[in-house]
Amino acid sequence: MTAQGIYINVSRRNDDLPEMIEDYSEKFNLSKADTVAEILRAYPKLIAYKHRVLEQESRSFGRLFSNAV
Known part of the structure; x- marks a missing residue:
């Protein structure tokens, strides 16, 4: 059986990416492949969180100016 790989x-x-991956690998104490996998797995959660925060801010902003006019 041969090893699978992604290059x-x-x-x-984007020449800063290898250095960023190296830095995060050291920070997370993971291999470079595991670091990239962690980042990719966390990305959908990050986007969902961002949307929730923006929705919440927009609702708060709307309440702030609901009495205006």
């Missing part, structure tokens, strides 16, 4: 080709405009 990331980084363009010049």
Whole structure:
């Protein structure tokens, strides 16, 4: 059985990514592959959280100015 692999080709405009992955790997104490996997798994949760926060802020902002006019 052969090992499966995914390779990331980084363009010049994203040349900071290898260093960022290395930094997060050290911070999380994970391999580079596990670090990328953690980030990808956390991304949908981050986006959902961002939408909830924006909704909450928008509702608060609406209440703040509901008596205006």
